Amino acid sequence: AQKITQTQPGMFVQEKEAVTLDCTYDTSDQSYGLFWYKQPSSGEMIFLIYQGSYDEQNATEGRYSLNFQKARKSANLVISASQLGDSAMYFCAMRGIYGGATNKLIFGTGTLLAVQP
Amino acid sequence: GAVVSQHPSRVICKSGTSVKIECRSLDFQATTMFWYRQFPKQSLMLMATSNEGSKATYEQGVEKDKFLINHASLTLSTLTVTSAHPEDSSFYICSARTKAEYQETQYFGPGTRLLVL
Numbered sequence: 001a002q003k004i005t006q007t008q009p010g011m012f013v014q015e016k017e018a019v020t021l022d023c024t025y026d027t028s029d030q031s032y033g034l035f036w037y038k039q040p041s042s043g044e045m046i047f048l049i050y051q052g053s054y055d056e057q058n059a060t061e062g063r064y065s066l067n068f069q070k071a072r073k074s075a076n077l078v079i080s081a082s083q084l085g086d087s088a089m090y091f092c093a094m095r096g097i098y099g100g101a102t103n104k105l106i107f108g109t110g111t112l113l114a115v116q117p
Numbered sequence: 118g119a120v121v122s123q124h125p126s127r128v129i130c131k132s133g134t135s136v137k138i139e140c141r142s143l144d145f146q147a148t149t150m151f152w153y154r155q156f157p158k159q160s161l162m163l164m165a166t167s168n169e170g171s172k173a174t175y176e177q178g179v180e181k182d183k184f185l186i187n188h189a190s191l192t193l194s195t196l197t198v199t200s201a202h203p204e205d206s207s208f209y210i211c212s213a214r215t216k217a218e219y220q221e222t223q224y225f226g227p228g229t230r231l232l233v234l
Contacts, residue, residue: 035223043208045225046163091160095223105151105212106225107160 002027004108012114013082020067021077021111023092029053033097034075035105036066040088048090051075052097079113087115102109119145121168121213123226130233138212138229139195146191147213151223152184155208167194200234 003026013019025034034050051059051066059066067076079086092108120143130136140150148169153161165175165186173186183205185197194213198205210228 037225043155043210043228043230045210045212045228047222047224050222104163104166106163109160 002029002094002096002106004094004106006092006108006111008111009109010112011034012116013079015084015115015117016081018080018094019082019113021090021092023075023077023108024025025073025092025094027073027096029096031097033064033095034068035093035095036064036075036077037087037091037093037107038086039110040093045091049077064072065095071083082115084115084117087113089113119130119143119213119215119222119224121147121211121224121226122230123211125229126227127230128232130231132202132233133200136198136201136231138198138209138211138214138231140194140196140226141214142192142213142224145193145213145215145228147215148191149214150188150194151192151214152196153210153213154185154194155210155228157208161210164196198231201231205234 005024009103032053034051035064038046047061049061049064051068063080089110091110093105093106122141124139150167153162155161165173166177167173167186167188169188169191175181188194211226216225
């Protein structure tokens with residue numbers, strides 16, 4: 001069975017500092033993708049970053065980077081130089097790819113990030 | 118990124134009435150669309166997977182006769198909550214899948230807040 005675990009229900013970070021949001025996963029799929037989404041109070045789900053299980057390099061997208069440690073089954077999101085607008089709920093998600101047995105996107109429980117001025 | 122729209126953004130209805138929510142992919146063709154439900158301060162739960170031209174696949178515990186899904190074209194899927202009751206009040210989010218090279222990116226609509234009185 002597939003499972004995503006986010007152990008931090010909430011976090012505070014000072015503006016301009018970096019923050020790491022934890023995500024661990026469990027899957028029997030050989031090929032899979034890991035996603036991070038941001039959900040502000042408006043409710044929309046904003047795609048942030050993607051990491052494929054066979055990608056050798058960690059994904060980066062602007063201030064977002066994904067610390068992918070395959071052996072440990074972790075895919076932590078790092079936000080550098082936090083901004084007040086980063087305050088939101090963050091969800092880690094996973095899905096099998098390349099016709100993997102499980103092709104549904106499943107989500108963790110989320111981490112609420114609050115950026116303090 | 119790709120744009121997914123939902124209409125209406127919020128709706129209030131009386132108990133016993135039916136409510137239709139539309140989900141459109143605006144700048145791409147989506148062979149697969151997904152419907153999620155999110156209760157306050159909880160994660161997204163997949164309700165059903167909708168493939169164009171075929172019947173939707175419902176997740177365990179989701180009543181197919183209550184949540185009717187129609188995927189009439191490659192850009193439109195609709196969710197109809199039939200005979201809505203207060204316990205159906207929730208945030209409903211659709212998602213559409215597109216392919217970008219080998220990465221299947223999944224984009225979300227802005228969500229529909231349903232309140233049943």
